[in-house]
Amino acid sequence: MDFLSDSEYDGLSAERLTTLVPKGSGQTFIVDRIALSFRHPILVVDLYDEPGRTFRVIPSEMWSIENNLSIANMEFHEFADNVDRDGIFRGFPES
Numbered sequence: 397m398d399f400l401s402d403s404e405y406d407g408l409s410a411e412r413l414t415t416l417v418p419k420g421s422g423q424t425f426i427v428d429r430i431a432l433s434f435r436h437p438i439l440v441v442d443l444y445d446e447p448g449r450t451f452r453v454i455p456s457e458m459w460s461i462e463n464n465l466s467i468a469n470m471e472f473h474e475f476a477d478n479v480d481r482d483g484i485f486r487g488f489p490e491s
Contacts, residue, residue, distance in 0.1 A: 408426075410426075410439070410441045410448050410450045411448050413426075413441055413443070413448075414441070414443060414447040414448045417443055419443075419444075419447065421443040421444065422443055422444050422465065422466070423440055423441060423442055423443060423444065423461070423462075423465055423472060424440070424441045424443055425438050425439070425440055425441075425453075425458060425461075425462070426438065426439040426440075426441060427439075430452075431452075436454065436455055437452035437453065437454060437484045438452060438453050438454075438455060438458055439451075439452055440452065440453050440458075440461060440475070440476075440485075442472040442476070444472065445471060445472055445473065446472065446473070449472065449473075449476060450476075451475065451476045451479045451483055451484070451485055452479070452483055452484045452485065453475075453484065453485040453486075454484060454485070454486050457485055457486060457487050460487070461475050461485070
């Protein structure tokens with residue numbers, strides 16, 4: 397995972413991001429104004445299967461997404477399809 401902090405990207409939309417990175421790059425986690433304002437749900441952007449598809453994740457669950465996607469154990473849609481009503485992934489329901 398690489399970290400980037402650059403005011404040049406302030407206000408960058410997920411749609412615009414997909415045009416700046418090579419297709420098939422994976423996923424990007426974005427700490428934007430919403431993440432800094434409302435209980436820290438970090439924006440996750442798919443850059444691989446469905447470029448531009450997004451959802452938010454609480455910080456304590458971000459590791460699960462990054463780990464599983466980086467080793468191709470799971471796919472982006474498996475997380476995106478399991479968000480709560482507010483569009484935030486808080487982990488998979490316990491059985």
